[in-house]
Amino acid sequence: RSARRAAAPARFLGREQQLAALSAVVRSAVPGESPLAVVTGPAGVGKTACAVQWAHGHAEAFPDGQLFADLRGFNEGAPAEPAEILRDFLLALGTPPDRIPTSAQSASALFRSLVAGRRLLVVLDNAQSSAQVRPLLPGGEHCATVVTSRSRLDGLVATDVARPVPLQALGAAEGTALLGAMLGAERVADDPDAARELVELCDGLPLALRAAAAQLTARPRWRLARLAAALRDERRRLALLSAEDTGVAAALRMSVARLSADDARLLRALAANADGHLNASVAASLAGSAPEDIQDGLDRLAEMHLVDEEATDVYTISTLTQLFARDEGSGSGGGG
Known part of the structure; x- marks a missing residue:
């Protein structure tokens, strides 16, 4: 039995709808496929807590254990390399250190072969990208994977039939x-x-x-x-x-650090909007550009949950994100 579980979140409340959605992803998996859920949302919304709470509540469904890894996608420093995480997983599964391949591709193949017949839950927290996650997916139809990320990880949805479980701010x-x-x-x-x-x-x-x-x-x-x-x-x-x-x-700083210079500039321009509600035309005016020139940037900010696309061409930016972007723009470093 593999046990690399994260500690249960303190004073966890609510999120019944999202916890039920995670259960539904596992229940509704197509035979032969390994269920994969991606818990997404802005910095600080409680993605890790939600995923870990669900994992603790469903331990009995995975009698062969759980594997948890922080992929450090939005931490200071470099994100975790898949080979590093796979080494930890293989050690947890009982592989002798001298039998662990050094290449991520070979280590991934060994990992999948070892878990193929097991009922195992893998929690991949704080992922930066779909490419970082793919080598870590167990693939076995009795395994399930829950990923958390500030990015929507659209690539996993496209190639691995990942089911998004979005988290919004609390009412x-x-x-x-x-x-x-x-x-x-x-x-x-x-x-x-x-x-x-x-x-x-x-x-x-x-x-x-x-x-x-x-x-x-x-x-x-x-x-x-x-x-x-x-x-x-x-x-x-x-x-x-x-x-x-x-x-x-601190959390927003990690998100903004992953943006290109152009997208960071666009975010600072959007922060000047008085009420936080805008469309592509207003965004373009704030940025001093044509709407068609900033649309891709708006899409990337929405993918990172730094703006929220509430409907077609209706965007909102939260007050705290506005304040942070204004502080960054004025050089005050985010107010502490």
Whole structure:
């Protein structure tokens, strides 16, 4: 039995629809195919927590164990090489170190042969690209794979019949419930209007809400309204929504670092839009370009969940992303 599982997420709440969607991907697999789900969404929306929560809840369906790997697609430094991850997987499966091939292609073939008859779950977290993921797919029809990424990984959908499971920001009720789980229900119940405002100021992002809860936990005498008042100051908001080395600015910085210079410039131009709602024509005007010249860039930003395409030619950019892009554009480095 292979056991390289991630720790269960702390105070996980909600996401019933997405957890059910992950179960449906596994149940509805075509005979002979290995089910593959891709949990996608913006930085800080809780993709890893959702995938790991589902994995812990379905351990009995995979009696031969689970394999978990952080592919470091959106971390500082270089993404994980497939050969490095395959070596870890093969060691976990009991392969002697001197029998592990050095090439990713040979190691991938050995991995697939070893798991072909097993009931195994593979969780590939924080993937950068479809090419990084493909050598790590087990392929056996009794195996299942859950990938998380800020990118939509359209290539996996096209070539490996991956089923997308998109995550959106939390609504007011779910966001308030998360604050209650982190701070205690009484503290939130004492200030329900401020709790709802905090969810709004955090764009409903679990990462931002957890950072806000960390600020309040460190200041037990503060009412929620006091932090909400501080967060209304857009110049301080990103700095306040950070806790040591984690926070919204740090997460967004990793996404923007993966953009081309032209796409990063386009994002900064879009951040100047007042209400965060725009179409290709407005985007082109902000960027000082023709609409046909920026359409591919808009598509790439949407693929990375830095903008959201709500409908055909209707784009939104979240307030926190706007603030970060403005800070980057002014050279202040994301406000902490």
